[in-house]
Amino acid sequence: MATMKAQPAVYGIMGEFDSPEALTKAVHRAHKLGYRKMDAFSPFPIEEINETIGPHDTGVPRLVLIFGLLGAAGGFILQSIAAWIDYPINIGGRALNIIAWPAFIPITFEAGVLSAAFAATFGMIGLNGLPSPYHPVFNVPGFDRASQDAFFLCIEATDPMFGGASGFLRQAGAVRVSVVEH
Amino acid sequence: MTTNSNNTSLDLNAIRARLSGSQGQQLWRSLDELADTDEFRELVEREFPQGAAEMTDPVSRRTFLKLMGASLALAGISGCTYQPRQYIAPYANAPAGWVPNVPVFYASTFVLNGYGSGVLVKSLESRPIKIEGNAAHPASLGATDVFAQASLLTMYDPDRSQLVLKNGQASTWEDFTAELQNALSVQETSQGAGLRILTETVTSPTMADQLNQLLTTYPRAKWYQYEPVNRTNSHKGAQLAFGEDVDTLYDFSQTKVVVSLDADFMSPGPGYVPYSRAFTNGRKVSEEHREMNRLYVVESTPSTTGATADHRIPLQAHKIDSFARTLAQRLGVGSAAGAEFTEHEEKMLDVIARDLEEHRGANVVLVGEHQPPELHALVHAINDALGNVGSTVNYIEPVEVRPADHYVDIADLTSEINAGLVEMLVIIGGNPVFNAPADLRFDEQLESVNFSVHLSLYVDETSSLATWHIPAAHFLESWSDARAFDGTASLVQPLIEPLYAGKTVHEIFAEMLGQSDQSNYEIVQTYWQSQLDAPFEEAWHNALSLGLFDGTASPVKTVTLQGSAVGEFVASESEGIEVVFRPDPSIWDGSFANNGWLQELPKPQTKLTWDNAALMSPHTAIGVLGLNIADPNNPTINDYEGLALSNGQMIDLDYRGGKLRIPVWITPGMPEDSITLYLGYGRSKAGRVGDGVGFNTYALRTSDAPWFGSGAEVTNAGERYSLVSTQDHWILEDRDASIYRVGNLKEFAHDPEYLKHEIHHEEFGDAEHEQFSLHPNAVYKYNAWGVVINLNACNGCNVCVIACQAENNIPVVGKAQVAVGREMHWLRIDRYYSGDFDNPATYLQPMACYQCEQAPCEVVCPVAATNHDREGINNMVYNRCVGTKYCSNNCPYKVRRFNFIQYTDIESPSLKLMYNPDVTVRNRGVMEKCTYCVQRISAARIEAKERAVQQGDPEYIIEDGAIVMACEAACPTEAITFGDLNNPESRVSKLRAEPINYGVLTELNTKPRTTYLARINNPNAELETE
Amino acid sequence: MVQIFRPSANLLSRLSIFGTILVLVELILITGVFFRSDYWRQVNIAIEQPVPYSHALHIGELGLDCRYCHTGVAQSSYANIPDAETCMACHSMIQVNNPDLAPIFDSYETGATIEWVKVHDLPDFVYFNHSIHVNKGIGCSECHGQIDEMEVVWQEQALYMGWCLDCHRAPEKYIRPREDVYDMDYVHPANQITVGRSLVQEYNVNVDQLTDCFICHR
């Protein structure tokens, strides 16, 4: 695999574990030992690991709130401009001002939800740095089982304690430890 | 270039101005030039191949429409706003004073059964596009009947005959005249011994003059008249009563009591509009005017007149004679009939007699044309005895040129043909092969005549058996004249050159008289030149602009009653079931069979369209069809509802040697053991619209019993037929207070507000109740249009429906579409029965878009295609409509109409000429509805605005009455009033302030702009308890 | 073994996402622009007529009034095309041998009509009325442009509903004194809005009513 310039020669050290429990233990231990630049890989989300490794603030809820409110406001403003300002038409004797707001609530709500849902989806994808079809971890042998039935912990080269990573992983019960190349 | 250059434009608004106005214009030039071009001919012939009506596989127009819809659909998808290149073809030489796109009105005369009534024809760019009544004409008073309105469509009918035919083969006028001259030269030698002329009823002075000349030239020739609907019985009755021919005129304006003996004086016929109007004016009540006349109707078929009655007695037609005789006897005329009546009928007789006695000289007794001459004579005697003659009943010289017994005439002609006496037969109009009495077998006889000519609008049943067929000119294409019911001579004036080179009767007669150099116009003008003594030019102009010759009404005649007037009562045999014939309310005697507007017009009582049926009462149907009803003597409402499902059951009628299989239509209010058959259906050569529609009831009609007779054998044929009506439900389901309010005069006179109180009390428990709304009250600062419909004036005659159809380009959808509930009439007349189904009260309610101020339809439209304008009209914007149909669902009145498929014929070139250019022609997929004739409002507003700005007036004013909706204009009884609600002085504002004014379903808070004046009946106090 | 893509795939995938979004936005914009373009609106395309009548010559140079030919404009919804007789009022004496005028001479003699090509063609569901506009101070040139300079007439405005509404919502922007309606050289004054407002008042234009649907459609 091609090597990236101006970066450490390796991406990190990857340890493979045979069960979610083993991985969870390893992660807890690594965290306790002070490893920070690390990531776990599993075929399904494991709550304890996510809480340990994942960012405290995922950023998604904030996005959803902001976009939801913007969408709702946009929906309401669009309707009020159309119905009251741009071309006010007498429709069944209904008031042509804010008094008649209830009729505009459904669309306001839907616009808010739509916008929020887009924010949640694309916020998650974007913040996760996806799409990234290429990633160094894919170079690890046996990593294709990470989406099936294998559990991995990768300590990245940028971690200050990277030097002892390999030893730590073996000690933590990894069945296999490999170097992750760029 | 035409020589018919004397024509005067007629402006509705200023009668004076039009006299001094333009002259010598040829306003229909562009079109007739178009029609004369070879291209147009070719187009017409390609589109409507001659003999299309004879195709063995008739492509009905409805199928046609469907196919067209398909081709259009794709066009609709591709062609949005990118328009194809169009061309403008201006006049080469515009007529002086011509203003483009501004309609002009011409006065003319519509003729039905010989009797004329004045019309004003709206012409735009030389095309007649709408027929209105002529207010200056005594028979019109500004209104029309359904046939006058619909005759516009007949003129443009692409199925009309377009070629001279000899034995069915295309020929030419020149060939015809040559052969005609040959035949005549033979006749000359025998003084016309072999020449017979058969016409319909003739009142036309010009035609009379020509006939006179013909009979002088050929002294041994004979002139016969036959028409299935005629006034033979009246004339014979007058002969019996007075020994001379007189016509009767009624003056309803002062009557207090009217007794109609099977007389449907509020349906088309001589005097229709003036009688309806005068009678109805006597029934319009208001807070100030708390009086009205009273109408008793004894009738054999439910009619518009019967629906208006305060008391109605259904009676078999043959029993009406004895009823009248018993009544006469109680009034001191003649002797009792010796017939037996039910208790109720006896009481009615007493009460009617007393009521008549109490109002001597202020009542009218009428008898229907269908009743025998003896009864007519008796009624003359009754009116005489009641002192009505000279006040409410007047006699005039007969209007007809020669009052004839049509049945005798046609019978004589047939026997003469049979005897080989007829060598040459000229049939002017009519369709005797189809409608002559069945026992005469006229069709078989006609074929044996060597030289027969038939002049008619269509290649019909008679034309196809005659040697020669000559296409006739429509009245909108002809110069002619006719007399009205009161004798007024009226002028028929063309609006357009004959579309299909039709000829008028005058041209045929002129040809026969060797005066072929005279044009149609010259013939009529020459005749009148000899009649008018004043400076001719001025009198002629006057006639052209008014549509009539002033002072030509027949003078009142004094008559003396003959002793023989009160004849002896002859007990008529009354075995079996009685059969009654009536001209069809929609297509009359069959001559309008190819008129889609009329075919689709729901008949006033039955709401049937596209068919005729055997009308019978529920009880009769139970017997005839052998229905299984638990207690036939006391059927429940559910039984009747179930009965309605028997509509369309076929029966076999065996009557006087004729046999007919016809479906049943159960009609509440029919007398027992009686069947009414409408004439005119079952045409085989009417055209693509009328062919094969309905059942030919002429097959049962014989010359000795043209209107009714007993002894019909009826059997259930065990088949079903699909009859289509626009309203299946009979009753109001206890919704009277919301929908149709009825009160009576006595209580109204006591307290005009009583109905309101009663209903409010019933509904809300207190007398006053203000509707509460969360929505702001919209302010209408300009005009606020509104309509009030007087239910006391509406008799359901349908003229408004047809007028609306003509004005607003409303398409005809065909039977199959009506069957699934897709009729397109913007204005419909709802009919409800109330009370006893053997003799129910019939409620009729015209209903169109109410222009609700808080319209439920508007709120639900997702594209704002229907919304309110600042004059309070619910605007339906066709081009914005995407067709969700939600508006119709949410309309509590269901007055919206949807183009489910492509209904409008936008292919036929002649129909394209007919459409009102001021109203969008709707294509498939859009909703439509009444607009209060917004094109008329718009025109009036623009005119008022322009006038105001030109005169520097600060504001424009639209006078009350300056805008007249099409339905309003056509209404014979002036039941509909349109106007500005913001103007407290307008008629509509005043009507709306009446205590009996109410809106339909106002509890829904729709705030309708159209409201009704409740129906007020005037029942006799003695009968009220029942 | 597991790696399926090259590292450049990351950039490519992200670019392709942005690219797709960009293309979609552009497509929408282009559609919008296209339907507003002169090409689609058929605006400013000179339309050849059977007779090469030049408004520039007759109005611009000779100074004919619009109403000399379009007689119906002030009384009718329709500003008519003149009949041949109108042309012959002058051309019976002038240019009598001009072959370009042959269709007119023909028409005058035989009564056959000349088929002029319609330049301003509104959809059938639009009921435009010339007389009310002309009577209330909307000049010919507002819609038709500088006809007096056109050798061959073309459509100046797209005649889209939005364009109609522009004036129907605020006629004060376009109204002029009634006497100047046919003046092709009329220039709106600098204080048009003020002048316009007083004219709207004077001519009693019910501005709010002008946006009612039934004013133009029915």
Add this chain to the structure above:
Amino acid sequence: MQQSRGLQNTAGTEKELSPFLGPELNYTGISEKLGGIPLTGLLKTPPGWIVAFIIAFTLFVVYLVSIYVLLLFGVGVWGINIPVAWGFDIINFVWWIGIGHAGTLISAILLLFRQNWRNSINRFAEAMTIFAVACAGMYPILHLGRPWLFYWLIPYPNTHGLWPQFRSPLAWDVFAISTYAIVSILFWLVGLIPDFATLRDQAKNRFVKTIFGIISLGWRGSATHWHRYEMASLLLAGLSTPLVLSVHSIISLDFAVSQVPGWQVTVFPPYFVAGAVFAGFAMVLLLAIPVRAFYGLKSYITMEHIDVMSKVMLATGLIVVYGYSLEIFFAWYSGNVFEEYLLTNRLTGPYAWIYFGLIFCNAISIQLLWFRAVRRNLALVFIISIFVSIGMWFERFVIIVMSLHRDFLPSSWDMFIPTVWDYSLYLGSFGLFFTLMFLFIRFLPMINIFEMKMFLHQAREKDHLREEAAASAQAGD
């Protein structure tokens, strides 16, 4: 490498961890079983699937023909008229969209309620939602008189200077349905990303690998990603829950906002939502029971699932029945002649058989579900589900046609008689639905692979905790 697979098999205890999980399940097995179906080579497609697909596709062709005829002639090919201007079009629209609701309920609401058993059916139910919404969404367009102008309902700057009329429930529908469709698709796609990664890694074929590689967006199962992913899923579920309630509420407002007797009913929104879930679960069961048998998924969709879904169906059905009784009560209590007649007409009118059919299907037949034995009898549950589907269709017929055909003015009363094109479009919409459904079953994992594993993991943990507790309890003795 291969040997590592066995690592995850914690001793073949084969003990039942949860009634919703087959005892033999393990991580490897789940991947292979569920991923194996979409990865089956084209030529190895089961013949049963091919036959079913051909049938579905034939129906889809019927759908296309019906639409062609409709566009050619206009909505007049249907039996609609005045007064019944909405017929099968809107009935089917409401019916289909109702069916869709179960999917969202399963994926969103049950997620919020932490009902893990949903993991085995949510993918499937979500797909059903999307396809049902697609079927439903076509109707509002097709029912237009001029369907080619449907875009006028969407606000965009146009040359007319016009806007949609936002007070109309139909304008609300446009937003509600499109939002619902989009959010459902997003939710579904988000759920698919990790499974695409599983398939990518499982696929042998280079091309298939690349395709799944692209659409899995390079998912690598990172804990950071999972963390954000879980949050996004939770939020989407949180958004979908009110959304799904609002969608059917808004659709019920199509009726409730109007004045027609039988439509103007305040109870409609909750009643419609309950009805939708009711119909939706019936449809899930109708699909799940045969698919489970065909693909041998008994360990994934267990008897317990059927039982629970039947219970949901019973519960929502009872809510619907409550709605029916309220309608009757209101008709009587209102004292309004129109409302009273509505009831009379339902009970004795010409369409009374449909009303009684509705009562039988929706109120009576589901009472059997009170019995555990019935809930665990596949044939009976299947039949009851069919009844419920028919009953819910009848319900829409009762609401739409029976209210319209006899409303305020007796003069305008008329009947609605469907034509062949009404039926064919309805039948055809099944074609669209099943064509999409079969394609989905064949080419995408029909059960959420990662959630199944998660479910298994959680079940094991729970089991582990239980064992520990038991052990310590024993120790304490």
